[in-house]
Amino acid sequence: MPPREVSFALSSSIALFGCTAPGCPVPAKTDILGRAPMISLGESPPGMRGALSLKRPVSEDEALIYVLYGEDDFTIGERLARIKRECNLGDMEGPNLLRIEGNRATLPEILAACNTVPFLAPRRMVIVEGLLARLAGEGERSGKRKKKTTPGGGEGSDAGGAFVEALRTIPMSTVLVMVEGKMEKTNPLLKALSPIAEVIEHSLPDIRGPELPEWVRSRARGYGSEISPQAVKLLIEFIGNDLRVLSQEIEKLSLYAAGRRVEESDVRLLVSCVREANIFVMVDAIVERRAAVASRLMHQLLSDGAPPSYLLHMIVRQFRFLVQIRELLTKGVPPASIGGAVGLTSQFALRKAVEQAQAYSMPRLVESYRKLLDADIAIKTGALDAEVALDLTVTDLCR
Numbered sequence: 001m002p003p004r005e006v007s008f009a010l011s012s013s014i015a016l017f018g019c020t021a022p023g024c025p026v027p028a029k030t031d032i033l034g035r036a037p038m039i040s041l042g043e044s045p046p047g048m049r050g051a052l053s054l055k056r057p058v059s060e061d062e063a064l065i066y067v068l069y070g071e072d073d074f075t076i077g078e079r080l081a082r083i084k085r086e087c088n089l090g091d092m093e094g095p096n097l098l099r100i101e102g103n104r105a106t107l108p109e110i111l112a113a114c115n116t117v118p119f120l121a122p123r124r125m126v127i128v129e130g131l132l133a134r135l136a137g138e139g140e141r142s143g144k145r146k147k148k149t150t151p152g153g154g155e156g157s158d159a160g161g162a163f164v165e166a167l168r169t170i171p172m173s174t175v176l177v178m179v180e181g182k183m184e185k186t187n188p189l190l191k192a193l194s195p196i197a198e199v200i201e202h203s204l205p206d207i208r209g210p211e212l213p214e215w216v217r218s219r220a221r222g223y224g225s226e227i228s229p230q231a232v233k234l235l236i237e238f239i240g241n242d243l244r245v246l247s248q249e250i251e252k253l254s255l256y257a258a259g260r261r262v263e264e265s266d267v268r269l270l271v272s273c274v275r276e277a278n279i280f281v282m283v284d285a286i287v288e289r290r291a292a293v294a295s296r297l298m299h300q301l302l303s304d305g306a307p308p309s310y311l312l313h314m315i316v317r318q319f320r321f322l323v324q325i326r327e328l329l330t331k332g333v334p335p336a337s338i339g340g341a342v343g344l345t346s347q348f349a350l351r352k353a354v355e356q357a358q359a360y361s362m363p364r365l366v367e368s369y370r371k372l373l374d375a376d377i378a379i380k381t382g383a384l385d386a387e388v389a390l391d392l393t394v395t396d397l398c399r
Contacts, residue, residue, distance in 0.1 A: 065167060067132070067193055069180035070202035074243040079200070080127065080177060087123045087175055095119040102131025102178070107163050114170040125175045132180050132189045135160040164192045207241045219247055220262060223254035230264040235271065269300075279311065283318045287356050291398035298394055308386035309379065312393075316372045318353075323365050325357040368397055 066083065068076045089096050096118050100110055110128055118124035170176065178197075183190060190199055205211040213232050220227040227250070239245050249271050253262045256270055268278065282297035301311060324342045333341070339350040357365070375393040378384040384392075 064175045065197035066177045067199040069183045071182045072202035072204045075202045092121040096124045100128045102128045103134045127177045129179045160189045204241045219250045225254035227262040231267045234267045289398045308390045319369045322357045
């Protein structure tokens with residue numbers, strides 16, 4: 001190992017444990033920077049619970065280095081937390097866990113952090129965020145300007161390569177984790193790091209593929225629950241592949257189910273995104289005069305805290321669309337041209353609205369719209385309680 005400067009803040013740890021660096025005046029009592037006492041694959045140090053499963057199959061004199069990159073920041077965060085747990089820093093996390101903003105720190109500062117010995121612990125964890133993206137950008141810019149690497153390790157086409165080479169000399173007591181966003185697999189820095197680091201891409205699962213439903217089922221099992229195929233489909237339909245939100249909702253559903261299988265009805269009852277979608281289902285039920293469904297959904301939404309004025313606004317909005325669409329249809333305007341005229345950009349919503357408008361006569365639509373305006377006036381003037389006015393109007397519209 002080459003000589004390294006040790007900060008004054010860590011002098012007490014050297015005094016306690018000794019130092020193996022050449023020229024260090026304190027004799028080693030425990031080989032904290034040496035190779036023999038350190039952990040190999042599957043072994044556990046004294047006082048550490050379970051095996052330290054961080055070690056990858058690299059040579060014994062290399063540190064543990066990870067590169068976690070991709071657009072799936074949720075899974076990256078979970079993996080980062082797992083690595084931290086397996087470092088088992090315990091009560092000594094404060095002096096042995098360091099987060100560095102890679103877009104600001106210089107390369108010498110980052111290397112100094114990596115070369116610092118741990119304090120009263122077998123490991124020191126250094127997390128660097130956004131460094132590789134910065135180095136890649138600087139390399140491209142400096143290549144165009146034909147600049148050489150600066151002494152500070154900032155700009156220059158060789159800065160990234162020099163940094164990767166320097167990482168080969170950091171002590172194996174260091175666990176270095178570099179966190180990046182989306183990067184191309186062909187990035188030269190990722191390739192350069194592959195021989196000395198575990199490079200792991202985290203991509204979001206395809207919303208149309210089999211991986212996402214399996215992720216939902218696996219997540220539910222992790223919370224001690226099973227989940228029906230219909231519930232899985234509904235969750236994905238409304239939340240998509242946002243794994244963070246999916247995880248939160250699955251946890252909530254599992255707690256509610258309390259050991260039984262999570263069903264589609266549980267999703268409709270509890271998941272916030274689905275509750276919002278129920279507003280549109282309620283509006284469709286009113287327009288299609290399905291009184292029982294409309295009443296049930298309306299009372300469910302009110303119980304969940306939806307303001308009556310908001311529900312009334314959504315009903316008025318739909319009937320306004322229907323009046324406009326019916327008038328345009330009467331004038332012979334083709335359905336394909338109606339969306340732009342009334343402001344409906346969704347083809348699905350437009351098709352449904354056209355079908356609904358065709359089921360009404362213009363006099364019936366005008367009458368329904370007038371009833372909604374009467375309800376709005378009654379609420380605003382205090383003539384009727386908001387929920388009572390809404391309930392009466394919905395019942396009237398569904399006749």
